[in-house]
Amino acid sequence: MKKILIIDDDQEIGAMLQMMLELKGYHVEVKDRAHQIMSLLEHDSKDLILLDMLIADVKGTNLCKELKANVGTKYIPVIMFSALPEIEEECKKAGADGFISKPFELKELLSLIGTLIG
Amino acid sequence: MVSKSSQNLPKYSFLLSKGKVSDVILNKDWSKHELGDPKRWPQSLKTTLSILLNSKFPMFLFWGAHAIYFFNEAFQENLNFSKNSLALLGERGEKALGQSWIAIEALIRQVKLGKGATLNEDEFFQVLQNGKKRDVYLTFSYSPVIDESKTISGVFVTATETTNRIEINQQLLKSKEELEFTIKAANIGTFDFNPQTQVYTVNDTINEWFGFGERNNEGIKLEKAIEAIHPKDRERVKNTIKESLSFTSDGNYAIEYTIINQLNKKKVLIRAKAKVIFNEKGEPIHFSGTMQDITVAKRLEASLIENEERFRNLADKSPMWVWMADNNLDITYANQELLSFIGLNHFSDFTGKTWETIVHPNDIHIVYEIFSNAIKNKEALSIEIRIKNASNLHYSWFLIKGVPRFEMNQLVGFIGTGLNIQEQKNQLRNIEKRSKMFRQLSELMPEKLTKINSKGQVIHYNKSWLDYTGVTLEESLAGGMVKFIHPEDVTEVLTAWCDCLERGVNFEKEYRILNRNNIYKWHLGRIIPIKNKNNEVLEWIGTTTEIHKIKEEEERKSNFIKLVSHEIKTPLTSIKGYIQILLYMVEGKKLIDLEKLPVESSLQRIDAQIIRLTRIIEEMLDLSRLEEAKLELNLQHTNLNELIDHTIEDLTYIFPAANIEVNHNYRMHLKIDRGRMQQVIINLVNNAIKYSPHSNKVVLSINAEKNQQVSFSCKDFGIGISPKNLENIFNRFYRVEGDKERNFSGFGIGLFICNEIIKEHGGLIKVESEVGEGSTFKVFLKEDAVKEGI
Numbered sequence: 001m002k003k004i005l006i007i008d009d010d011q012e013i014g015a016m017l018q019m020m021l022e023l024k025g026y027h028v029e030v031k032d033r034a035h036q037i038m039s040l041l042e043h044d045s046k047d048l049i050l051l052d053m054l055i056a057d058v059k060g061t062n063l064c065k066e067l068k069a070n071v072g073t074k075y076i077p078v079i080m081f082s083a084l085p086e087i088e089e090e091c092k093k094a095g096a097d098g099f100i101s102k103p104f105e106l107k108e109l110l111s112l113i114g115t116l117i118g
Numbered sequence: 119m120v121s122k123s124s125q126n127l128p129k130y131s132f133l134l135s136k137g138k139v140s141d142v143i144l145n146k147d148w149s150k151h152e153l154g155d156p157k158r159w160p161q162s163l164k165t166t167l168s169i170l171l172n173s174k175f176p177m178f179l180f181w182g183a184h185a186i187y188f189f190n191e192a193f194q195e196n197l198n199f200s201k202n203s204l205a206l207l208g209e210r211g212e213k214a215l216g217q218s219w220i221a222i223e224a225l226i227r228q229v230k231l232g233k234g235a236t237l238n239e240d241e242f243f244q245v246l247q248n249g250k251k252r253d254v255y256l257t258f259s260y261s262p263v264i265d266e267s268k269t270i271s272g273v274f275v276t277a278t279e280t281t282n283r284i285e286i287n288q289q290l291l292k293s294k295e296e297l298e299f300t301i302k303a304a305n306i307g308t309f310d311f312n313p314q315t316q317v318y319t320v321n322d323t324i325n326e327w328f329g330f331g332e333r334n335n336e337g338i339k340l341e342k343a344i345e346a347i348h349p350k351d352r353e354r355v356k357n358t359i360k361e362s363l364s365f366t367s368d369g370n371y372a373i374e375y376t377i378i379n380q381l382n383k384k385k386v387l388i389r390a391k392a393k394v395i396f397n398e399k400g401e402p403i404h405f406s407g408t409m410q411d412i413t414v415a416k417r418l419e420a421s422l423i424e425n426e427e428r429f430r431n432l433a434d435k436s437p438m439w440v441w442m443a444d445n446n447l448d449i450t451y452a453n454q455e456l457l458s459f460i461g462l463n464h465f466s467d468f469t470g471k472t473w474e475t476i477v478h479p480n481d482i483h484i485v486y487e488i489f490s491n492a493i494k495n496k497e498a499l500s501i502e503i504r505i506k507n508a509s510n511l512h513y514s515w516f517l518i519k520g521v522p523r524f525e526m527n528q529l530v531g532f533i534g535t536g537l538n539i540q541e542q543k544n545q546l547r548n549i550e551k552r553s554k555m556f557r558q559l560s561e562l563m564p565e566k567l568t569k570i571n572s573k574g575q576v577i578h579y580n581k582s583w584l585d586y587t588g589v590t591l592e593e594s595l596a597g598g599m600v601k602f603i604h605p606e607d608v609t610e611v612l613t614a615w616c617d618c619l620e621r622g623v624n625f626e627k628e629y630r631i632l633n634r635n636n637i638y639k640w641h642l643g644r645i646i647p648i649k650n651k652n653n654e655v656l657e658w659i660g661t662t663t664e665i666h667k668i669k670e671e672e673e674r675k676s677n678f679i680k681l682v683s684h685e686i687k688t689p690l691t692s693i694k695g696y697i698q699i700l701l702y703m704v705e706g707k708k709l710i711d712l713e714k715l716p717v718e719s720s721l722q723r724i725d726a727q728i729i730r731l732t733r734i735i736e737e738m739l740d741l742s743r744l745e746e747a748k749l750e751l752n753l754q755h756t757n758l759n760e761l762i763d764h765t766i767e768d769l770t771y772i773f774p775a776a777n778i779e780v781n782h783n784y785r786m787h788l789k790i791d792r793g794r795m796q797q798v799i800i801n802l803v804n805n806a807i808k809y810s811p812h813s814n815k816v817v818l819s820i821n822a823e824k825n826q827q828v829s830f831s832c833k834d835f836g837i838g839i840s841p842k843n844l845e846n847i848f849n850r851f852y853r854v855e856g857d858k859e860r861n862f863s864g865f866g867i868g869l870f871i872c873n874e875i876i877k878e879h880g881g882l883i884k885v886e887s888e889v890g891e892g893s894t895f896k897v898f899l900k901e902d903a904v905k906e907g908i
Contacts, residue, residue, distance in 0.1 A: 012727060016695040023699070033811070057811075059390070072569050080836070083687035084680060103691035106698040 002117050003027045003045075007037065007063070008052035013102075019051065020106060026113075034063045042075050047117045053082035053091070061087075061094035068095030077116040079109075130156045132168040137191040140171060142207050151208060154185060163266040168276055179263070181272040182227055185211035187532040196246045197277055199254065226273045229260045231766025236260040239716060240280050255284040307409035309392070313363055313402040316340045324409055327388070351375035362394050363402045369394035371407060439516070439536030445529050447489045448472060456536060461508025477503035478513045494524050496529050502539065502559070514540040557698035568599070570645065570658035574619045585663070604630035604638045615645070622647050622655045628665065640669035685734050689727035696720045726772055733800070740797075740871050749878055751791040759785050761822060762830065765799045768819070776807050777815045784822040788899060794875045801868040802895050803834040810836030810892070823898060831896040838889040847885060848873040 004026045008014045014030040021028045029046075031037060034057050049067065053060040060080055067073045079098040080091040088099040098112045133140050147773070148155055156164075165180055170190045171176045176197045178189035187209055194203060208216040214766075215222060225236055240560045245254050257280045298321075301308055312318070317337040320330070328346045330338055347355050349877035355375050362371040369391040376385055394408020397553040433440035433453040442451035452465055460476045462468055473485050481503040492499035498521045504513035520534025560567050561581045569578035579594045587594065587602055603611055607629035626644035631640035647661040656666035673765040700720060706869035742751070759782050766778050799818075806816040813835040839847060848869050876883050880900055 010692075012692040013688060013695075014724065015723070017693050019720075020695060059402055083691075085682040102687045103694040106695060 001025065001027045002047040003029070004048045004050060004113070005037075005041075005046040006036045006050045007032070007034065007055055007060075008050070009033065009055045010052070013052070017118075020112075023033045024110060037063065038066070038073070041067075043073075043074070046076055048113060049076055049078045051080045051096070053079055053080060053084070053087060061090055061096075064091065064094040064096050077111060079116070095111065128485075130164075131523065132156075132164040133171070137171075138204060139191050139194055139207065141190065141294060141507075141743055142166075142204050146208060148208075150851075152184065153182070154209075160265050160271070162263060166272060170274070175208075176277045178271055178275050178277075179276070180211050184274070185223070185226060187214040191528065193277065195255070196277070197243070198247075208726050223262050229262050229273045230270050232262070232270065235262070238283055240320075253281075254279055255281045264512035273555070275616050288785075301408075307411075309407060309409065311340075311392075311405040313394075318343055318742070327379065327386050327411060328377060329379035331381065346377045347382050348376040348378055352355055359405075361501075362392070363405065365396055365402075367394070367522075369402075371405070374412065376445075376653050385413070386411055387416050397873070439518075440534075441536065442531060442533045443520070444531045445493065447493065447532060450531065460505070460509060461826075469562070476505050478506070492522065492532070493529070494518065495526075498522065499532070500674075506535075510864075514538055515543045519833065519887060566641075566662035566664075568645075568660035568662070569661055572655050572657060574615075576660075577657075586631070586633055602632045602844055604632070611643070618647075619658075620643065622649065622653070625660075628669070631662065639666040640664060644888055682734070686731065689731045689734075692727045693724050693731075696724050730772070732746065736797070740874075749874060751878055753789045753792060755787055756790050756792050757786075758788050758795070758828075758830065762799060762818060762820065763794060764805070765796050769800065769803055773807050773812050778803065779815070779817045781817065781819040784820050784828060784838070786820070786822075786828050786901065788828070788901070790879060791875075794878075798872045798897065799830075799832075800874055801872050802897075805868060805895075806832055806834035806836065810834045813837075813892075822901075826901045828901050829898050829900050831894055833892065833894040837891040838891050839885070839887040839893055840889055844885060844887060848883070 006017050006021075006028060008013055008017070008030070009032045009034065014061065015027050018028045031040075033055055043094065051060050051064060052110055053086050055063070060082070064080060067076065067078060077097040078095065079100060080094075080096040081088065081100045081102055082091070083102045085101040088101070091099045097116060100109055125260075125825055129144055133144055143156070153163075156609055166179055166181075167188060169812070170179055170188065173190055174192050176193035178187065178193050180187060187206060189203075189207065195474065197456065201219075211222065212219050221238075225238055228236055236259070238260065240255045240257055243254050243256055244251055246252075257278045259274075259276050259278075259510050261274045262272050263272040265271040301321065307327060308321045309324055310319045315337075319337045320328075322333070322559050324330075325333060327344070328338075330342070330346075340723040343354060344356060356375060358371065358373050361367050371390065371394065374387065374389045374390045376387050378385055389410045389412045390407060391409075392405055394402050395404040397403045405516050418483055428449075429455075433451075436453055437455060439456040439459070440448055440451075441456060443449050449468060452462075452468060457463065457465060457468070471488075477485055484501060485503060488499050488501045491497075493758065498519070500517070501518045502517050502576060505516050515538070517537045517539045518534060520532040522529055523533055539586060544894060561579070562805050563618060564582055565580075566583040566586060567578075567580040568576050568583065571577050576595065576599060579591055580601075584591055584594065589597070600608060600612070611627050615625055615629050624647070625643070627643050629643060631641045642665045643660065644662075645658050647655040648659060686858055692810075700717070701716075710816060762780060766780055770776065770778065787889075803816055803818070807814070812817075815835055819833070821828070823829050851888040873883050876897055876899075882898045884896045884898070885893060886896075
């Protein structure tokens with residue numbers, strides 16, 4: 001079972017995505033902040049990370065850069081999402097493998113996830 | 119007695135006089151001399167010597183066959199030819215007189231030959247007079263001295279000095295030569311007519327004019343002279359000569375006539391002047407005078423008259439003043455325009471008037487200064503003076519200009535113009551007044567102004583500029599304004615400005631400028647070129663307006679819009695997600711495991727998100743209402759304790775994890791807008807939860823306060839608010855910013871709206887906070903205002 005980590009400070013979004021992805025058969029974990037994410041990933045590696053731009057403690061792009069700079073985490077695909085479509089470029093620059101703007105089509109998200117981890 | 123008297127008597131009877139010459143004769147040893155002892159000298163010699171020695175006129179004598187030389191005291195003193203002349207007395211003439219002897223001997227011989235007395239006039243000699251050499255002219259008279267034997271044995275010579283007469287004659291001659299030369303040089307003809315012989319004597323000049331041909335001593339016959347006169351003038355000239363020669367006339371002759379040169383047939387215009395001299399019988403004996411060739415002068419005179427007439431015609435029609443003045447700058451002509459301005463009809467009325475009578479008293483000294491300089495330096499003059507208008511007695515400004523006139527290199531006066539410049543002066547004064555006003559205005563106005571020259575250099579900063587930067591004008595001008603522009607903006611500003619400077623077009627840019635407190639503030643800089651008729655830039659005027667507040671407001675607005683869209687999109691995303699899941703279910707698609715689908719909880723979540731969305735939209739509407747000042751309260755008697763309880767119940771559903779505690783320390787009824795008050799409670803609790811990432815506890819308390827006030831407070835244990843942010847927390851679009859706060863989603867207008875609602879209720883919100891400890895928002899409401907009706 002592929003494991004997905006969702007990082008979003010909006011509990012509603014997190015819950016909705018969790019419900020949907022679990023229905024789809026993924027193992028899902030939700031966090032609302034970047035705090036301790038790196039240590040979490042160290043002993044519990046994930047297949048994909050869904051990362052919101054706005055999270056409780058740091059900017060989503062900063063976390064993305066950190067993930068992509070770390071040998072242990074750099075190969076985990078990261079999909080970033082935001083209510084502001086204009087930041088797509090910024091996210092790609094930070095190393096994100098995919099970008100989706102809110103509100104998104106589930107089909108689109110699922111197909112993007114499928115493309116990245118099968 | 120005898121011896122005594124014989125001692126007193128002279129040794130020689132003829133030596134009665136005393137002096138050096140007498141002493142020589144007396145003391146000379148005559149014994150070996152060819153004349154022998156003087157006592158035995160012939161009586162004629164002695165008599166002659168006696169006359170000679172007693173005379174005060176210079177005289178000398180040659181006696182005997184060998185012409186023995188004697189002279190007297192006067193000769194010795196005044197006309198002596200050599201230094202030791204006394205030693206020569208009694209010597210032979212030949213020996214005593216040296217070279218002069220030859221000429222003298224010839225005369226003596228003539229006298230001795232019995233040719234009588236002889237004059238030798240104006241002989242030049244160099245003589246010793248009182249020991250000094252002098253050039254003299256002497257006239258000698260040689261007379262024979264006849265002795266007892268009736269033979270001429272001596273020649274008696276008297277000398278008269280004629281030096282003065284000779285010198286006068288020489289001067290006369292010189293003067294005459296000079297006069298002739300002058301006459302010739304001045305091209306003046308002279309003539310002398312002899313009425314008896316009817317013959318003219320004329321000088322070379324006249325001879326040339328008339329073309330009489332080669333000169334001879336016979337002069338020109340009257341008929342020949344008349345022939346040369348132009349036929350039209352001939353009779354007139356003849357008659358005039360006749361009149362002048364008649365004794366009844368005063369003898370003055372003055373006439374102008376034309377002659378025809380007899381050789382080249384050229385016409386010459388002659389002006390003749392002469393005077394007739396009559397003898398005692400009344401007959402004319404002399405008729406002499408001068409002639410002038412006035413051909414050129416006459417022609418010039420005619421053209422001058424014509425020119426002057428033409429000039430006057432023009433001048434009188436000129437709308438400008440035209441004047442002429444003599445070399446003292448006294449007015450000799452004024453045109454009609456000038457005359458009528460000073461109230462005169464005709465120039466003759468101007469007689470005796472000077473500039474003083476028409477010029478403003480304060481300007482007179484300038485007139486004198488400029489005029490005397492113009493006369494002294496013979497140069498053009500230009501002066502602005504006030505002149506009295508005769509019609510209204512007011513002074514008007516005139517620009518008077520004049521140029522010097524010369525005749526034969528002599529300054530003869532000035533010719534000039536006068537232009538009424540009162541209107542120009544008025545305009546100039548207005549412009550000066552306005553530009554002064556503008557300068558004052560530009561200094562006083564709050565806008566920052568700069569003046570920039572055509573090369574792009576700032577040449578002036580107004581007071582506002584200097585006040586803003588806190589740098590003096592001198593330093594600003596020396597240092598330029600670039601150093602005040604924010605480093606991030608400077609390249610863009612300079613690039614744009616260089617482009618505008620080159621193309622001469624308006625510059626407009628927003629950039630940050632450093633103030634005196636070292637803080638950059640946003641400004642709108644505009645620079646506009648001022649151009650001349652040829653579209654060339656003369657200078658630039660720059661205005662710099664502080665737009666910092668506008669800029670900040672704009673930035674906040676743009677952030678707000680981003681925030682709103684984010685806030686709306688988040689519940690929308692959630693709703694959309696649940697609906698899509700439910701849709702799959704309804705459509706029976708087997709994409710997901712339907713058994714596991716929690717329909718009820720999904721619908722509840724959708725509902726909660728729609729409530730959230732509705733609240734956001736409400737807040738936005740509130741904001742626009744606040745902007746239009748349309749926040750209307752629907753006041754109702756309300757139990758605040760109950761209202762708070764209900765609201766917290768609703769919130770617990772939205773924030774299931776939150777631990778909200780409510781302390782009812784006081785119970786109250788108030789007249790409030792329930793919906794609005796609920797909005798305030800939701801906002802405060804919402805913020806408390808949002809800014810407390812590590813704590814879920816929120817405490818609400820309802821209390822009685824002093825001065826008949828009540829309060830409810832909302833306390834959290836979150837990140838707190840820094841003192842700097844506390845100042846702005848109730849401002850619209852203000853969202854506390856910092857590394858920690860940045861990522862909290864939420865609406866920037868919540869607290870602003872709360873504050874507005876409470877103010878509308880006549881209350882007030884206070885906040886106390888400490889970073890890292892949490893914040894307490896406390897709402898105060900007046901109890902008495904709301905107690906009625908309970």
